[in-house]
Amino acid sequence: MIKVLFVCLGNICRSPTAHAVFETLVGRAGLQQQIQVDSAGTGDWHVGHAPDTRASAAAAERGFDMRALRARQFRAADFGEFDYILVMDENNLADIQALAPASHRATVKLFLDYARHFSEREVPDPYYGAEPGFERVLDMIEDASQALLCSLRETLEREAAE
Ligand code: 4NP
Secondary structure (H helix, E strand, O other): OOEEEEEEOOOHHHHHHHHHHHHHHHHOOOOOOEEEEEEEEOOOOOOOOOOOHHHHHHHHOOOOOOOOOOOOOOOOOOHHOOEEEEEOOHHHHHHHHHHHHHHOOEEEEHHHHOOOOOOOOOOOOOOOOOHHHHHHHHHHHHHHHHHHHHHHHHHHHHHHOO
């Protein structure tokens, strides 16, 4: 089992979008028994809240269902529970690294490090912006999710061959 956690600031726009998109791709690939997905925010303002309706609506247009997701705050224990902690921007990275224990097993990266068609390193925060922001966020997240799935599939195949 590979466990993947997506992290942003509020856990109501970018990371739940990544959660829904990547979980959908995992399901379509039939890998839901091998890859587990979660998301969290570094902030606590929206804990327990459903995703932002603009993010949910944009995702639903592309066939991704975010309705069951509820925000939670990132915690230091996540470093011990997840194999991959994939953050949306540099602030998220600094915020979680401040909570990291001296040693842990998680791979911590900017999610867009996986993207093939975007050279940006950060998924921009769409919260204070207009609708096109959510479309761009989805474009980036779909691209990085496809590449992440390819990478994890290779990891699973390598492990199975050992
Ligand atoms: P997210 O967007 O980090 O992509 O979920 C935000 C959501 C809420 C806030 C900021 C960013 N906020 O300040 O409440």
